[in-house]
Amino acid sequence: MRSARTSLPSPRFTARDTGSEAVAGIVQRPGRALLTMLGTVLGVGAFVAVLGLTATGAGQISHQFTILQDTTVTVQDNGPVNDVARPPSYPVMGFPADADAIADRIGGVVDAGVWWPVALPQGTSFTASLALSAISSQTISLLAASPGAVRAMGLTIVAGSPLTSYENNTRQHVALIAASTAAELGISPARLASGPAVFVDSIAYTVVGVYSSARRVVAGEPAVLIPADTALADFGNPQPGIGNQQEAQLVVATRIGAAQTVARQIAAAELPTDPSRLVVTSPPNPQNLQSEVSGDLASLFLVLALISLLIGAVGIANTTLVAVLERTEEIGLRRAVGARPRHIAAQFLAEAAALGTLGGLIGTSIGVGVVVISAAAKDWTAVLNPAYTLPAPLIGTIVGLLAGLYPALRAARTSPLAALRHA
């Protein structure tokens, strides 16, 4: 009689065998596999497409934001440290007379100039003539602006011409007004040749130009612009100090990407004796802006993608469970040829995971395709973050594994006896 051996080589189901059995299980029913994957395909596809489209859209929005913001530097005159002057005699402003020219010499500066809101007594009215019946307005801002400032404001002139250096240096009583102001005061842009004037109380300024829109400073409000030197002569120095809204400012238009560099140099260039008197504001970091814009939208759409993935998981779980019930005979046979319950579980889990991974791969491809095609259709730059896109198929794997867990346990618990009783 043979002696009893205490241990046998235990059954084994290698990872490679598990993988090939799983693939064989999927390949033998390709139509069903495709339908099973659909939920995961849609979920992962939606995830990738949503993130990609949001990033692409946000990239486009912030691209437009940053072109303007990234090219604007603002310098404010905070006044001398020991300001003892009392109204209306304010100190000489912090910007030198040749502030425009100094700024122009800094690399990256396109246009630059000094401007300030002229402080007018309460009740000052603007009219187009001194006749009593003339329409008057008190809601118009009067701004002093150097020729460089006018250029930096990026005005769209619809009639006449902007303020010139000659008009500034010789302190001409001329004005450049907004089209809406012109309409309010009854000044026709087509008839500038007849020399219409704006009266600020009793001082007349001849309208030499009308602008319709602006990129900087006066973009949001109707204004009457007069030469800076004329304003100094007529109304005196502006009140320094940030917070009173009347301080002189230097507006600088820079080339794209040069704003930060210009911002670091401008104060010392304009006022080397006391650069800290000038407060420089440079544009925000474009990256921060982008993430702020995309944050809200992305979280909303991610919830939708998660719902799709949940539906995908339910689909895989359902089909795998049906497969387990259908294949009880196969389970019994595998047990009969030496498979352990854990091997049966591993096989069905691997099938579910493979289905999920395949669905994830297809979904990712479709998502990337959607982003690229929609971006191309709008002539935008497609933005796909590799940190989200490359691991996206793994989402499918995880969905498959989770979905396969219960069916796999059911399969492992199937009694080989019951399974083989199928005739």
Added chain:
Amino acid sequence: MVSPVIELRGLARTYPGPPPVAALRPADLVINAGDYVAVTGPSGSGKSTLLHLLGLLDTPSAGTYLLDGLDTSALGDRDRSALRGRRIGFVFQSFHLLPYRTALENVLLAELYNRTPRPRRMDGAVDALRGVGLGHRLDALPTTLSGGESQRVAIARALVNRPSLLLCDEPTGNLDSTNATTVMELLDQLNAAGFTILVITHDANVASHAGRTIAISDGELAERIGADHA
């Protein structure tokens, strides 16, 4: 001395119920290497219970079962699965072939779990199929095979690991007489080649091929000594 492949001592199986059913009453049985045994009996007599116990698919309520001298009642699931995979070959009435796998893949399945190195599996499976006369149908799907061919694929699958015991459950139950004869002739050849075979059947014609016949009735085993001993 011929060593016993199977040795049963008071092996019994009672299904707990309620009411409890004594499917197999305490039985003693020795099957030696090279034996060809038929177990006959009507439906519900306990044939299948015996087959499941011998095939290590079920556990006895009492008694001992030695397979190749190894006491299986002391073994856990791991070792029982290992024994099934290496020492026992099953042949079922309804073949149990995987419908989407070729004949060759169905035979390869029996080598999947028992640590046969991958490169060696193919040779073993091809040899087994040639051995049952199906060397020309390796890539055929079960749906294209006749009943007799299907059962021969199943026999090849049972043989591929060269088991100590071939357990056949009504092997001709789903076959016409011609195919049944072919399959029984194959089993005769295998027994002649040294395989130990136990056939469960209610068909006297099938039982007549075996050297020993054991009748089972209401869970009681009774060997018919000498009747048609070859």
